[in-house]
Amino acid sequence: xxxxxxxxxxxxxxxxxxxxxxxxxxxxxxxxxxxxxxxxxxxxxxxxxxxxxxxxxxxxxxxxxxxxxxxx
Amino acid sequence: xxxxxxxxxxxxxxxxxxxxxxxxxxxxxxxxxxxxxxxxxxxxxxxxxxxxxxxxxxxxxxxxxxxxxxxxxxxxxxxxxxxxxxxxxxxxxxxxxxxxxxxxxxxxxxxxxxxxxxxxxxxxxxxxxxxxxxxxxxxxxxxxxxxxxxxxxxxxxxxxxxxxxxxxxxxxxxxxxxxxxxxxxxxxxxxxxxxxxxxxxxxxxxxxxxxxxxxxxxxxxxxxxxxxx
Numbered sequence: 001x002x003x004x005x006x007x008x009x010x011x012x013x014x015x016x017x018x019x020x021x022x023x024x025x026x027x028x029x030x031x032x033x034x035x036x037x038x039x040x041x042x043x044x045x046x047x048x049x050x051x052x053x054x055x056x057x058x059x060x061x062x063x064x065x066x067x068x069x070x071x072x
Numbered sequence: 073x074x075x076x077x078x079x080x081x082x083x084x085x086x087x088x089x090x091x092x093x094x095x096x097x098x099x100x101x102x103x104x105x106x107x108x109x110x111x112x113x114x115x116x117x118x119x120x121x122x123x124x125x126x127x128x129x130x131x132x133x134x135x136x137x138x139x140x141x142x143x144x145x146x147x148x149x150x151x152x153x154x155x156x157x158x159x160x161x162x163x164x165x166x167x168x169x170x171x172x173x174x175x176x177x178x179x180x181x182x183x184x185x186x187x188x189x190x191x192x193x194x195x196x197x198x199x200x201x202x203x204x205x206x207x208x209x210x211x212x213x214x215x216x217x218x219x220x221x222x223x224x225x226x227x228x229x230x231x232x233x234x235x236x237x238x239x240x241x242x243x244x245x246x247x248x249x250x251x252x253x254x255x256x257x258x259x260x261x262x263x264x265x266x267x268x269x270x271x272x273x274x275x276x277x278x279x280x281x282x283x284x285x286x287x288x289x290x291x292x293x294x295x296x297x298x299x300x301x
Contacts, residue, residue: 020163029243
């Protein structure tokens with residue numbers, strides 16, 4: 001799943017380790033989420049959302065376009 | 073996105089997975105252990121042939137083994153430096169994670185050295201070399217069985233509980249689950265297959281240690297791939 005984590009992190013000038021410390025996960029986990037190799041659990045996604053003060057859908061993009069291309 | 077954010081983003085491009093470096097370090101570490109085993113086997117063979125002074129060919133072989141160990145040690149050192157050059161401090165979980173791995177590696181190393189240098193690790197007992205002797209089904213003296221049972225049945229469950237509740241995060245837990253799935257499917261498919269083929273007279277009797285090691289290696293390989301890819 002695409003996400004804005006790296007942009008948000010850059011805006012705060014945080015390293016992956018610093019963000020990991022805020023979220024209580026490893027730097028590797030932050031890296032995996034940023035690169036779209038791992039989708040965070042719902043509790044972790046909400047934690048990220050609260051940390052950056054942004055709604056979930058502003059941070060994560062599941063590619064759903066509202067059904068405009070025929071998808072229900 | 074502002075210019076300063078873009079500049080910061082560009083700076084962040086260097087941050088990547090440590091997987092490749094860690095894989096090299098693990099492979100080099102295994103290579104050192106195997107080379108030490110080869111040296112032990114070589115010297116055991118020398119002793120069983122009467123011992124005495126080493127010939128120039130034997131010395132050259134030992135120097136070759138030494139060069140391999142030196143090269144592999146250099147590979148570990150270089151890749152460890154790469155880990156540091158990421159320039160970031162570890163999170164609390166990562167530090168705990170690393171310390172547990174280092175502790176268990178040390179314990180495993182000590183156990184490996186004890187096993188390979190003890191009577192069950194000698195070529196005369198159970199097989200063509202120390203490693204095959206350790207993983208064979210030959211008898212083991214009580215002085216080795218007892219410490220092993222204490223480590224495996226008492227210490228390991230505590231470490232495993234601590235590891236899964238304190239040291240790993242959800243991404244690593246997910247990697248563990250995926251590894252478990254792959255290993256379980258291979259086990260469920262191939263273990264009965266081996267058993268049936270054995271009963272049909274096509275293959276040797278199923279070997280529990282081989283099945284256990286295969287299960288563990290598949291689990292570990294998938295865990296590593298999922299965690300560090």
